[in-house]
Amino acid sequence: MLEQPEKEKEKLTQLITMTSELGLDIGANLIISNSTLSEFEYIIELLATVGFKRLTLLRYKPPEDIDRWVKEKPDEYTLLEFERKLLKTVDTYPHIQFRVDCGLAFLERKLPSQIAESKGIRGCTAGNRILSMAPNGAIFPCSQLVGQELSAGNLLEDDLQSVWINSEVLKRYRSFRTKKPFKASQCGHCSAKIQCGGCRVFAEDALGGDSGCPEPVLTTAMLRKYGKYGLSDTIVDIQEGIGFTDGGCPYASFEEIQGWLAAEDYPKWVLRKNEIRRKQL
Ligand code: SF4
Ligand code: SF4
Numbered sequence: 001m002l003e004q005p006e007k008e009k010e011k012l013t014q015l016i017t018m019t020s021e022l023g024l025d026i027g028a029n030l031i032i033s034n035s036t037l038s039e040f041e042y043i044i045e046l047l048a049t050v051g052f053k054r055l056t057l058l059r060y061k062p063p064e065d066i067d068r069w070v071k072e073k074p075d076e077y078t079l080l081e082f083e084r085k086l087l088k089t090v091d092t093y094p095h096i097q098f099r100v101d102c103g104l105a106f107l108e109r110k111l112p113s114q115i116a117e118s119k120g121i122r123g124c125t126a127g128n129r130i131l132s133m134a135p136n137g138a139i140f141p142c143s144q145l146v147g148q149e150l151s152a153g154n155l156l157e158d159d160l161q162s163v164w165i166n167s168e169v170l171k172r173y174r175s176f177r178t179k180k181p182f183k184a185s186q187c188g189h190c191s192a193k194i195q196c197g198g199c200r201v202f203a204e205d206a207l208g209g210d211s212g213c214p215e216p217v218l219t220t221a222m223l224r225k226y227g228k229y230g231l232s233d234t235i236v237d238i239q240e241g242i243g244f245t246d247g248g249c250p251y252a253s254f255e256e257i258q259g260w261l262a263a264e265d266y267p268k269w270v271l272r273k274n275e276i277r278r279k280q281l
Pocket of ligand 2: 123126144
C-alpha cells in the first residue's frame with residue numbers, strides 16, 4: 001500500500017463498495033512495527049480516505065528472523081511516542097473505531113481498575129476467553145502461543161469440551177497471574193496487572209511478565225529493580241564501559257546499544273520453538 005498507494009486505494013475502494021452492498025462492514029489490521037510507525041499518520045489517512053471504519057492495531061510479535069526483529073521491534077520510547085500519536089489520531093478520525101489487540105493492553109494501564117473491570121477489559125485472556133486452532137486441528141491458548149509444548153489437544157482427535165476443562169496448558173494460562181514467574185516479574189508488581197498483565201509472548205518462558213512493556217506502573221524502587229528506571233543512563237553506562245575514540249566518539253552508538261538490548265529481549269521460548277521446528281523440517 002505504501003509502494004503503490006493510488007493503485008491500492010482503488011482496489012480497496014472497490015472492495016469496500018462491494019462489501020457494503022452485501023451489508024458487510026469490513027475493518028483493517030495494522031501491525032505496529034517500526035516500518036508502519038514511521039508512516040503511521042499517512043497509513044491511517046489512506047485507510048480513512050478509502051472508507052475503513054474499523055481499524056485494529058496489533059503488537060509486533062517476534063518473527064523467526066532475529067535481525068528483522070531487532071530492526072522492526074519498536075523500542076520503549078517509540079511505543080510511548082506511538083501512544084501519544086494514537087490519542088491524537090483517535091481525535092482526528094472520530095468516525096473510525098480504533099481497537100487494540102490484547103498484546104497492546106499496556107495502553108490501558110492508566111485506566112482505574114474498576115472502570116476497566118466494568119468495561120470487561122481483561123488484558124491477556126489466553127486459554128480463557130480465547131483459543132486458537134491450527135489447520136491440523138491442534139488447539140492452543142491463543143494464536144501467538146503455539147508450538148508443540150503449548151498444544152492443548154487436537155480437535156480432530158479430542159473432545160473439545162474435555163480439552164477446555166482438562167487441558168493443563170489451558171489451566172496454566174487461565175491462572176498465569178497466580179504463578180511464580182508472573183508474580184516475580186514487573187507485571188506481577190504492576191498496578192495494571194488485572195486489566196493488562198502483559199503479553200505472554202514477550203515473557204522468557206511464555207508465562208511470566210512482559211519484558212517489552214514501555215512503562216510499567218511501579219513504585220520507583222520496583223522500577224529500579226526491573227531496570228526500567230533511566231534506560232538512557234544504562235546505555236550511557238554501557239558506552240562508558242566500552243570506551244571512546246581519541247576524538248571522544250563512543251565506540252558503540254546509542255542506537256547500536258539499543259539494538260543489542262532489543263536482541264536480548266528476544267523471547268527464549270520462541271528461540272526454542274523455532275529450533276524444534278527447524279529440526280522437524
Ligand atoms: S508492567 Fe505488565 S501489567 Fe503493567 S502495564 Fe506493563 S505490561 Fe501491563
Ligand atoms: S499471550 Fe495473551 S496478550 Fe499475548 S497475544 Fe496471546 S492472549 Fe494476547
